[in-house]
Amino acid sequence: MPGLTQEGIRAFDAEGPADRRPYLGKYHVVHSSGSTGKPGYFVYDEAAWNEMLLGIIRGALWDMSMGEVAKLLLKRPRIVYIAATDGRYGGAMAVGDGIDGIGARQLYLDINVPLDEWIIKLREFKPNIVIGYPSAVKILGELIERGAVSLDVRRVISCGEPLGASLRNYMETVFACDVINIYAASESLCLGVETGSTGGMLLFDDMNVIEVEQGKMYLTCLYNFAQPLIRYEITDSLTVKEAPEGGRYPFRTAAGLLGRNEDILWFEDGAGHREFLHPLAIEGFCVEGLKDYRFSQVGKDVFEMEAEVALPELKEPIKKEMLRRMREILREKRLDYVQFYVSFVDEIRADQETGKKRLVVSRY
Numbered sequence: 524m525p526g527l528t529q530e531g532i533r534a535f536d537a538e539g540p541a542d543r544r545p546y547l548g549k550y551h552v553v554h555s556s557g558s559t560g561k562p563g564y565f566v567y568d569e570a571a572w573n574e575m576l577l578g579i580i581r582g583a584l585w586d587m588s589m590g591e592v593a594k595l596l597l598k599r600p601r602i603v604y605i606a607a608t609d610g611r612y613g614g615a616m617a618v619g620d621g622i623d624g625i626g627a628r629q630l631y632l633d634i635n636v637p638l639d640e641w642i643i644k645l646r647e648f649k650p651n652i653v654i655g656y657p658s659a660v661k662i663l664g665e666l667i668e669r670g671a672v673s674l675d676v677r678r679v680i681s682c683g684e685p686l687g688a689s690l691r692n693y694m695e696t697v698f699a700c701d702v703i704n705i706y707a708a709s710e711s712l713c714l715g716v717e718t719g720s721t722g723g724m725l726l727f728d729d730m731n732v733i734e735v736e737q738g739k740m741y742l743t744c745l746y747n748f749a750q751p752l753i754r755y756e757i758t759d760s761l762t763v764k765e766a767p768e769g770g771r772y773p774f775r776t777a778a779g780l781l782g783r784n785e786d787i788l789w790f791e792d793g794a795g796h797r798e799f800l801h802p803l804a805i806e807g808f809c810v811e812g813l814k815d816y817r818f819s820q821v822g823k824d825v826f827e828m829e830a831e832v833a834l835p836e837l838k839e840p841i842k843k844e845m846l847r848r849m850r851e852i853l854r855e856k857r858l859d860y861v862q863f864y865v866s867f868v869d870e871i872r873a874d875q876e877t878g879k880k881r882l883v884v885s886r887y
Contacts, residue, residue: 532564555709565709571747576621578713582705583680585716600627605655617712634801637857645672654680664697688720711744723776791823792860810844812837815871820887825862831871
């Protein structure tokens with residue numbers, strides 16, 4: 524596409540604020556989280572972006588009648604989005620534009636903000652629709668269970684991480700409403716929707732072609748021509764089943780592992796106060812010579828940072844920079860009491876079952 528260069532996109536991302544402003548006024552730039560390797564950029568033009576937003580809104584309102592949709596929109600929904608919001612994450616950008624499109628009120632809760640601030644904002648905003656990472660939505664459910672906040676939620680929309688049957692059941696019980704699970708990736712932000720623990724994930728075959736061969740998944744996006752992806756390999760692991768004859772929907776279904784499922788780091792101080800650190804709050808490190816890294820929790824207030832470097836002589840400057848940045852993150856999260864250290868390993872391998880790198884592992 525005219526005017527699009529990798530150098531220009533990287534400069535736009537590095538120099539400008541991490542907001543929804545389009546690059547060159549017409550390209551929406553999304554960066555991947557880097558769970559399977561080095562983070563990359565994916566570009567959508569206006570036509571592709573709008574097509575994707577319609578697909579996401581369709582998924583979010585799945586199985587609602589026109590009357591139910593009209594009733595919901597007339598009340599101007601109050602939507603809270605709980606996830607990583609301080610970068611060009613596709614979910615945050617798409618949710619924001621989608622919410623603007625339906626005229627709803629919105630509140631962003633970044634997973635790097637202390638829980639006390641969550642509580643204050645939630646009590647004031649009183650959302651009736653919740654969107655976010657299932658691991659983060661679970662924390663909101665726990666706040667409701669212990670009486671820290673009281674909400675009347677009409678619908679929960681899970682995205683960004685796998686949603687297991689047990690966690691889905693927990694959400695349905697605590698929030699007492701439908702839970703919709705959106706399947707998305709930076710390469711295509713609208714891949715499918717799941718409405719229950721049985722039946723599998725409905726794939727949006729009208730927007731993408733998903734193929735599985737010898738355990739590998741290949742994506743062809745049918746709506747984005749700004750950055751065409753044809754049989755692009757994604758390391759998600761899934762099994763695809765054809766749509767049943769005479770079924771309610773003409774879409775195929777997928778079962779198995781979808782996306783990544785990483786642990787949250789929970790810490791506890793001497794007084795018994797617990798606070799969490801979400802993996803996506805700490806995955807944005809970009810230090811010259813740092814090839815890869817992983818976090819291992821080794822105690823209730825201790826974690827280790829494993830690092831893989833390009834050259835041995837870079838270990839000390841990389842260690843110094845990683846420690847500096849980690850201190851800033853912990854200070855912002857009010858986790859100054861947490862101890863951490865850096866160790867170097869020869870290689871950080873991907874999980875054999877999913878093909879994805881685990882950013883966080885627990886040895887505690």
